Amino acid sequence: MRLSGVSRSAKGYCIISILETMKTYSLEDGLTEDALVTKLRTSRYHHLFLHTSLRQNTSGTSRWGEYGEGGLLWGECIARHFEWFEGDPVIELLLKVKELYGLENEVTFRNVTVSYENRPRPLHLGTATQIGAIPTEGIPCLLKVLLPSNCSGLPILYVRDLLLNPPAYEIASTIQAICKLMSKVTCSIPEFTCVAPAKLVKLLELREANHIEFCRIKNVLDEILHMYGNSELNEILELLMDPTWVVTGLKIDFETLVEECRLASVRIGEMISLDGESDQKICSYDNIPSEFFEDMESTWKGRVKRIHIEPEIAEVEMAAEALSLAVTEDFLPIISRIKATTAPLGGPKGEILYAREHEAVWFKGKKFRPTVWASTPGEEQIKQLKPAVDSKGRKVGEEWFSTLKVEEALERYHEAGAKAKAKVLELLRGLSSELQTKINILVFASMLLVIGKALFAHVSEGRRRKWVFPALKDIELDGADCLKMNGLSPYWFDAAEGSAVHNTVDMQSLFLLTGPNGGGKSSLLRSICAASLLGICGLMVPAESASIPYFDAIMLHMKSYDSPADGKSSFQVFWFLVLRL
Incomplete structure (x- = not known):
């Protein structure tokens, strides 16, 4: 669960994001109002807090937008539920998180703030909407062309956050190097299992991870090991370490990551039944409906390896055999008697059925009692029948019957099944507790694969669209501040289909x-802006060739409209936007 707090400092606007599940927080200071609104609009949070430092007037009211500055932020916040707070922003928000989620005061939160020093400014709201980094009606969506249409979820969120918060030059260069290597890979690539780090942390913390989640975690770890063991993918894996550090705030040594992944994978493999293992078959007897055993045992069998629950499985199998014997002795003679009876329509009927609602196997029949008792086969068993009752002792119906022996066998079987299920749950919870000690490794590995999948997908789509890798120039190191793009096409056109108009920019x-x-002025501006942004993020650009300086900010401004709510004409709105830049 994310909690966000907004305050104001001498540097500008500040946003504090706290993840209760991850026990982490980050602080971004010196933001412009546009950049702050962009972050609020694109982040998912359950609670929003506004610091009293945002109030710019002396009347104590919260409508700071009435006095000019802050109107955009107020317009964003007024539509949401928020609370005011005061004091030290970080300390007070951490206290509020502990209060909201009932955490002990001793619980600590890790600071994962990545410094914005030497990084471009976060994208302004106007820029993000005008190039479709934030989906906007009437504007071609940039995200939809960066990745294949079948790519969704976490990879898209990573790419969006990358565009909204361009990385430092070193990270952008690393991302581009990763993408270039990916474009040359000839071996098979892993599936890149994507597990949300916050979900992973929560499941392990609450010890609610089931065998399916453990299998997914093992897939994540095994894919890291697969990349490490492959000569082509090993270099990619090592380069992915720094972009993952920027996202998670975790600095982990490469060899440590691999070794810890190996240990965790082995431990999960020792405990969890993996796909293809068939050492725990569901009990099966001809005289009992198969659905009964399927429903009773499928909730716990095949979760952990048999070696860990051998006594419990043995007890269940013996109880199932005893149940089958009781059904054979008490019900089958009656069934045989009914089948042997030749009678016109409306004669005796009977069968052994599974009463799913009552988790029982009973005899269901009618008109099977003899009119004259003559000690014929099956009569003794009919005399032992009693009406079937539910868990509250109420009679189930006129046609459902059981016997004392069958009921005792059912009770024994259910008790054995309950013990086995409890043992499996105990083992799964124990494994969750063990893996909590490696939670940083698991979070790092899962995020690394999300980034890897996003970049592989981008390279695949970029190559299909015939995009290129630009030459990314550091202005301070290379002294190059000239933007050159040959064959630049609008990002929303597919150059591979020959429908794009190409431009040369120098x-x-x-x-x-x-x-x-x-005449295409707006299209050209959007194209240049989008290509420049993609370039400083280390991604491919829609051009035949390009040389892009590493800009410290990218801004795109289109026509302004008036704002009657703030009492501003379009001319005033325009200059307020200029001032905010």
């Missing part, structure tokens, strides 16, 4: 772009 310093309405 610009430095200030340019004035003019042209008639509908």
Whole structure:
């Protein structure tokens, strides 16, 4: 569960994000109002707190937008539920988290803030919406063209956050190096099992992970090991370490990651029954409906390896055999008698059925009692029958019957099954507790695969669209501040289908772009902005070749509209936006 708090400092706006599940928090300071609103609009949080430092007037009211600055932020917050708070923002918000979720005061939260020093500014709201980094009606969505249409979920969220918060030059260069290596891979690549780190932490913390989740965790670990053991993928794996550190805030040594993944994978493999293992077959007897045993045993069999629950399984199998024997002795003679009876329509009927609602195997029949008792086969068993009753002792119906022996056998079988199920649950919870000691490794590994899948998917789609890797230039190191793009096409057109109009851009310093309405000015601006952003994020760009300086900020501003709610004309809105930049 994410909690967000917004305050104001001497540097600008500040947002504090706290993840209760991960026990982490991050602080981003020096944000512009646009950048802050972008983060609020794209993040999922359950609680929003606003610091009293946001109040710019002396009247004590919360409508700080009435006085000009802060109108955009107020418009974003007014539609949401929020609470005011005061004091030290980080300390007070951590206290509120502990209060909201009933945490002990001793619980500590890890600071995963990644410094924005030497990083480009976060994308402004206007820029993000105008290039479709945030889905906006009427604007081509950038995210939809960066990844294949069948790629969804966590990889898309990673790419979106990457675009909204461009990385430092070193990380961008690393991402580009990863993508270049991925474009040359000839071996088979892993499935890249994506597990949300927050979900993983919560399941292990609450000890609620089932065998399916453990299998997914093992897949994550095994895919890390697969990449490590492959000569082509090993270098990619090592390069993925730094981008993963930026996202998780965890700094883990490469060899330590691999070794810990190996140990955790082995431990899970020792405990959990994996796909293809068939050492725990469901009990089966001809005289008892198979659905009964399937329903009773499928909830715990095949979860952990048989060696860990051998006594419990043996007890269940003996109880099942005893139940089958009781049914054979008490019900089958009656069935045989009914089958041997030749009678016109409306004669005796009877069968052994599974009463699913009552988790029992009973005899169901009618008109089977003899009119004259003559000590014929089956009569003795009929005399032993008694009406079947539910767990509260109420009679189930006129046609359902059982015997004392069958009921005792059913009770024994259910008790044995309950003990086996409890043992399996105990083992799974114990494994959750063991893996909590490796939670940082698991979080890091899961996020690494999410990034890996996102970048592999991007490279696949980029190659299909005939995009290229730009030459990314560090202005301070290379002294290159000239933006050059040959064959630049709008990102929303598919160059592979030959429908794009190509442009050549060679610009430095200030340019004035003019042209008639509908001449493509906005399209060209969006294309240049999107390609520049993709370049400084280390991704492929829609061009035939490109050289992109590592900009410290990327901004795109289109036509402004008036804001009657704030009492501003379009001209005033425009200059307020300029001031915020």
